[in-house]
Every structure is written in C-alpha cells, then in structure tokens.
Amino acid sequence: MPQPDAAPMIEVRNLQKSYGDFAVLRNVSFSVARGEKIVILGPSGSGKSTLIRCFNRIEPHDAGEIVIDGERIDQTTELTRLRCTVGMVFQNYNLFPHLSVLENCALPPRVVKKAGREAAEDLAMNFLHRVNIADQARKYPIQLSGGQQQRVAIARALCMQPSVMLFDEPTAALDPEAVSGVADIMASLSADGMTTLCVTHEMGFARRIADRIIFMDQGRILESAPPEDFFTRPRTDRARDFLSQMIRY
Amino acid sequence: MPGPLSVRTFLWVCLMLGLLAAPGARAQAPSFAAGGLTVCTNPTLPPMTFVNGTDSSDLAGVDIDVSRRLGAYWHVPVSFVSMDFVGLFPSLEAGRCGMVISGVVRQPAREVKFDAVPYQPTSLVVVARAGTAPIAAMADLSGKVLAVQSGTSYAARVAQENVALAAAGRPPIEIQQYPTEDQVVQQVLIGRAFAFVSQDVELAFRQTQLNGKVSVIFQPDYPEFRNFAIYIRKDARDRAALAGAIAALRDSGQMTPILQRWRIIPGGGAQESTARAASGFNWRTFASALVSPAFARGAAITLAMAVLSHLTAIGLAVPMAMVMNGRDGLLKSAIRAYVALFRAAPTLLQLLFVWNALPQFLPVFREAWFTPFLAAWISLSINEAAYQVEINRAALQAIDPGQALAGDALGMTRMQVYRHVIFPQALRIALPSTINEFISLIKTTSLASVISLQELLAVTQINVARTFEFTEYYAAALIYYLLIVFFFLWVQKRIERRFAWADRLKATSHAAA
Ligand SMILES: Nc1ncnc2c1ncn2[C@@H]1O[C@H](COP(=O)(O)OP(=O)(O)O)[C@@H](O)[C@H]1O
Ligand SMILES: [Mg+2]
Numbered sequence: 001m002p003q004p005d006a007a008p009m010i011e012v013r014n015l016q017k018s019y020g021d022f023a024v025l026r027n028v029s030f031s032v033a034r035g036e037k038i039v040i041l042g043p044s045g046s047g048k049s050t051l052i053r054c055f056n057r058i059e060p061h062d063a064g065e066i067v068i069d070g071e072r073i074d075q076t077t078e079l080t081r082l083r084c085t086v087g088m089v090f091q092n093y094n095l096f097p098h099l100s101v102l103e104n105c106a107l108p109p110r111v112v113k114k115a116g117r118e119a120a121e122d123l124a125m126n127f128l129h130r131v132n133i134a135d136q137a138r139k140y141p142i143q144l145s146g147g148q149q150q151r152v153a154i155a156r157a158l159c160m161q162p163s164v165m166l167f168d169e170p171t172a173a174l175d176p177e178a179v180s181g182v183a184d185i186m187a188s189l190s191a192d193g194m195t196t197l198c199v200t201h202e203m204g205f206a207r208r209i210a211d212r213i214i215f216m217d218q219g220r221i222l223e224s225a226p227p228e229d230f231f232t233r234p235r236t237d238r239a240r241d242f243l244s245q246m247i248r249y
Numbered sequence: 250m251p252g253p254l255s256v257r258t259f260l261w262v263c264l265m266l267g268l269l270a271a272p273g274a275r276a277q278a279p280s281f282a283a284g285g286l287t288v289c290t291n292p293t294l295p296p297m298t299f300v301n302g303t304d305s306s307d308l309a310g311v312d313i314d315v316s317r318r319l320g321a322y323w324h325v326p327v328s329f330v331s332m333d334f335v336g337l338f339p340s341l342e343a344g345r346c347g348m349v350i351s352g353v354v355r356q357p358a359r360e361v362k363f364d365a366v367p368y369q370p371t372s373l374v375v376v377a378r379a380g381t382a383p384i385a386a387m388a389d390l391s392g393k394v395l396a397v398q399s400g401t402s403y404a405a406r407v408a409q410e411n412v413a414l415a416a417a418g419r420p421p422i423e424i425q426q427y428p429t430e431d432q433v434v435q436q437v438l439i440g441r442a443f444a445f446v447s448q449d450v451e452l453a454f455r456q457t458q459l460n461g462k463v464s465v466i467f468q469p470d471y472p473e474f475r476n477f478a479i480y481i482r483k484d485a486r487d488r489a490a491l492a493g494a495i496a497a498l499r500d501s502g503q504m505t506p507i508l509q510r511w512r513i514i515p516g517g518g519a520q521e522s523t524a525r526a527a528s529g530f531n532w533r534t535f536a537s538a539l540v541s542p543a544f545a546r547g548a549a550i551t552l553a554m555a556v557l558s559h560l561t562a563i564g565l566a567v568p569m570a571m572v573m574n575g576r577d578g579l580l581k582s583a584i585r586a587y588v589a590l591f592r593a594a595p596t597l598l599q600l601l602f603v604w605n606a607l608p609q610f611l612p613v614f615r616e617a618w619f620t621p622f623l624a625a626w627i628s629l630s631i632n633e634a635a636y637q638v639e640i641n642r643a644a645l646q647a648i649d650p651g652q653a654l655a656g657d658a659l660g661m662t663r664m665q666v667y668r669h670v671i672f673p674q675a676l677r678i679a680l681p682s683t684i685n686e687f688i689s690l691i692k693t694t695s696l697a698s699v700i701s702l703q704e705l706l707a708v709t710q711i712n713v714a715r716t717f718e719f720t721e722y723y724a725a726a727l728i729y730y731l732l733i734v735f736f737f738l739w740v741q742k743r744i745e746r747r748f749a750w751a752d753r754l755k756a757t758s759h760a761a762a
Contacts, residue, residue: 058654079660096655100750157659
C-alpha cells in the first residue's frame, strides 16, 4: 500500500447537493490521500456518480467544501485548470467518433493546453502505448471493441496529465474478458501513484484495485474500510444486503 | 436611344420656343419626377414595353419612348426599373419609382389608389387560333378556357361576365391566369386554352412573330379598357402636370413618330429587329441563348443569390438552433415565433414586403443602396433561416449528450466543445437536408423577379416575350439549373466521403486507403 502524504489530495467536508427537493448528497465527508485508490460502491441511485462529478465540477455542489490539492472548488474555480488536474472516464467511453484514436487523444492537449500538433501527437502515442493500443492509433472508434475504446478513453484522459482520475463504472458496458484489460491498466496507474476514485459494480475488480472501499446509500457514506474488512466484515445492514445481492448475480 | 440626335435637337428647339411663347406653361417636373424620373415597367409586353435584344437591361417600346420624352420635357434624367407585373403597383406605392408605365389599361378600380393619365387609346381583343370562327358576344365563351395575364384587370372583368352567365344558368368561362403575356399566348398556341385576352396594339405586333397563327375573334366594347394609362401616386397637381405633359407631347407632334416606330399607326421606319418564331426546335437560338452573356449573368445572379442567402441563413440558424436546444426562455419563445411566422408566410409575400413595405416604414430603404439584390438577399436569408433552424436543431439534438460531457471533462470551453466535438458530427446529420434546402432555394430565387432582380428565369421570360421561341429559351434555362444543381450534388458527395468514420465498413476501407 502506498504511503499517504501528510496533506490529503482530496478533502470533502459536509458536501450537500439536491435536485429540487430531492437530496442526492447529504453531508458527505471524507478525504483521499495522495496516490490512494478509492472504490465507491453502493446501490443504484445512491449518489455515487453525482459525488465524483462534483470533483471536476461537472455537477456544482450546493453546500459544504471540496478541496483538491489544496484548492477549494467553488463557483470561482477556473474550470479548465481544475479539469486538467482531475481527469474522468465514463461508462460509455464517450470517444469522439469523428476523430481517429490518435486525434481523440491529441485534440484535448492541442485545444486546451495549446500544445503543438506534433507535441500533442507524441504525447498521445505515448499514452496509447501505455494502454496497449498504439497499433490502433489510425482507426476510428467505431472500428474498435468496447474494451479497446475504454482503453483509448483512459489514454485520452491521461493525455491531460491529471493528478486525480475519476472512473464512473468504466467496465459496466464491457464483456467479462475486456474487464481484466481495463483492470490491468488501472492497476498500473496505481503503481505510478495516480490518485483514483472509481465507481463500480464489479466486486472482483473493486477488490483488486482498491486501497479503500467507500460504501454509499441514499446520499450518505455508510462505510469506509479496506477491501478485506469491507467484503468480509461489513458493519452495516445496508452493506450486508448490498453484498448479498451482488454475490447473487 | 430613340431617334437620331438631330430629331431630338429639333424637338428641343421646338420645346424651347413653345416655352418662350407660353411663359405661363412652364415644363417644371412634377414632384414624382423631381431630380429624376424613375419608371417601373414589366418589359414583357411588346410593343409597349419589352427587351428588344439579348441585353435584358436594354428596354424598348412605346412606353419606354414616352418615358424618355417625358424626361426630356421635364429636363430630368430617366431611369427604368424592370420587374414582374405583380411588383409594379406595390413598388409605385412604396416610392421605388415615380410612375408605372407598362401597357396597363386605365381602370376605375386602380384609380381608387392611384392617379391614372391616359396616353394611348387601345381596345380589348379576344384572340384564338387562326381559323376559329368569330363569336358574337363574350357569353359565347361559356364553358371555354380563357387565358389571361395574372395581376391584370382582365380576369376581374371576365368574372363579371361569369356572373351574368351564372344568372342565365350557363356554365362559366374558365379563366386561367399566367404570369406573363407570352405564356398566355402559348396556352392558345398549344391548344390548352380556347382564347386569350389582349390589347389590339399588342396583338398587331405579335402577329409578325406568330406568322398569323392567331386571329381576333371578338372585340368586346368595355369602356374601361379603352386607354393605356400612366399611373402615379395620388396627387392632383402631379396628375395635372402629367396630363399637361402628355398633351404637350401630342400637340408638338412627338407622339406620332413613336407610334409609327412601333407600328401602332402606319408610316415611319421599318419594324426593328423582331425574331420570328420558327416551327420546330431552333438549335441556333438555343445555343446562342446558352452562351449569351445575358443567360450567364442571370445564372450567376441566381447562383450568387442562392449561395449568399443560404450561407447567411446557416449563420443565423446555428446560434438560434443552439438556443432552441437550451433551456426555455424568452429568447427561445421569440425564435419559435419567428420560425412559425416565416414558414407560414409565402416567400413571395416576404420578398414583396421587404422590397415594397419596408420603405414605407423606414425611408432609408428607399435609397439607391437598397438594391433588389440586397433586398432579395435579406428576405431569402431570413426566410431560409427559419427552415434551417429546424434542420440544425434536430442535428444538434441527435448528438449524444455524452459527447459534450466528455469535452467538458477534458477542460474544453463551451465554444471549443461546439467547434471541435459537436459541429463536425452535427454537420454529417444536417448535410443531406441542408443540400435539399439549398437546391430548392436555387429555384426559389426565381421569385425575386417580382422585385426586379434579373435572375435566370426573369432573363428567360424576357427573351421569350421578345421572340416567342419559348422551347429554346426554357431549354437553355433548364441546362443552367441542371448544371448548378448537379454541381452541388457532386459537392455533397465529396463532403460525405469525409464521414467514413460513422460507418464501420467504410471506416475500414478509408483507413486501408
Ligand atoms: N440531473 C438530475 N436531475 C434530477 N435528478 C437526478 C439528476 N441526476 C441524478 N439524479 C438523481 O439523483 C440520484 C443519484 O443519482 P446518481 O448520482 O447518478 O446515482 P448512482 O450513480 O449512485 O446510481 C438518482 O436518484 C437520480 O435519479
Ligand atoms: Mg452512476
């Protein structure tokens, strides 16, 4: 397990968010150490996606505090800079279909960081190698399998050279065989010391990559524990119910 | 230019002497001709007003000569604006021209809104194919098809006959209206209409073109069709001045050479060049029309108008479509109202509104900078944008919201997301309907002839009116339209090649290439 730095990478205090009358996040507080891998579990609708979307401010929060790498996230935050620090990968990859794999990865550094075309493409090729898909660089997303597309999406996010990566169910749309490829990449990111927060429903996957499991239900964090503890000795009834349902799958 | 210089100089001298002799009757220009006489005419009615050559800006005929004499009489320069018949009176009302002279008969109904000053006697004639037996009364046309020019008062007059026929329990005269006089005549030549209604002076001129293919079968004595008149905006003093000027031209003998020149009265010089309608397809006419500067210019105007209007429409429609896909608000309701209004109103009406009604609210639009081209460009752009908004909105809506989300998460600004992520994908979806719209816009530009834009179809009709070789000129226009449309279909194919990414098979062959 990596040694956490003194200052946490992410600090969340009393985070609240509602859609109209419906409270999605209720007083969520936790912190994430530098290099730590957090897996967020919880039933559907418990607010997991909303929580991680607050970190790159794709969803603005209503109350409470988020501090990332020492900076408070609020309406004055410069979004471009924040999103260069915090990368995100989606369940449906969301690759740009009109761009080749290489262009998908090179476009963001070019337009956001104003990198030159050549520098951006070098960077892109570098990360495509990292996710083992450099040989597909000239193809269009439609020509790739789901697992390949998700690896490209990871490479694209990495091209912005973020300090934190957010994954929202990155394997939910994949075949079981493809899941392990994505898991390998996430494990290798861990080795590089990337701070990651990952929402998933894959228990094996969670167990493999997590330093710590956060279990959410109805907008609250009910448990926060190392995976061995969480999976073998869940402390709440809700977590026990959740795990028993998961295992039945 | 009418007449040799010496004749004009002579007339000038006469005029000056006349003025000296009668100091009370000074030829001061009436208010509608102050600073210059602008004349609206529809040059498709020889020998009154038409184009006597391939240059469609070179007008000729009785009306043109009379206008020039009036200008000389008042010492003001004369300029002509040619347009579709339907546009004449709205233009006069809007102050786009000082007077309308276009072989229009004097008509009490028109005098409610305008002042009319007669300048040439005429008479209505009913004309059928040569060899048709004459009829004894208009009632004999009961149940037959009669072709008339739309926008003229003939249709209304014939409708009165139908009231009488209905009272007598007889079938009505079936009235068919066509936009130009030559098309009216064609209906009789091809046998669709039994007869057409025209004026005797015009028919006399047409006979030479038609090789005697038609003949007068009846001459109804409608008192309200006895004179051609010049129309001006209502003003008793202007009307008196115009009537005085016409009388002065007649008294000084200036009308006679005009009428002789155009063979309305015998004498004078030979008929000026008038092509005769040959039987069969005249390949030489067709070929020379095809390469004539007039047709090339008309096609260029059509093309430029369609391209400029559509580009402007797209420029207007893209931001509007973005608003339409956003949150509800005042702006969105306003755009919705705009789209409904401009899709509901006929394009022709919008053109006439921009050209003729706008100057009544805002006099700046009466000035010379507001050309027919500009007016057509503005109205066609605004009209087309109303259709294009819907195409663009649907295309933007078809893009997965996850695309914008991914762009946001990568730190792109809203504009960067649109520019690099959404627009390139929306273009693929919008392209086929946009090209369809464009192709129909190319054809819609022909409506702009009502506001005097000399586009391809206007040029065609002016040439048909002159020569009656309609098949040849229509064929030449068709070639131009086909070339333009096929060019853009080819452009569409070229652009679509760049959308291989959307199709797995094509993407593969594209990558392999
Ligand atoms: N834009 C929205 N408007 C209203 N309700 C929303 C919106 N997004 C999410 N929700 C609701 O918030 C709750 C939490 O959603 P989400 O964070 O996506 O849950 P999870 O990812 O844990 O399944 C769900 O009940 C969902 O219906
Ligand atoms: Mg979710």
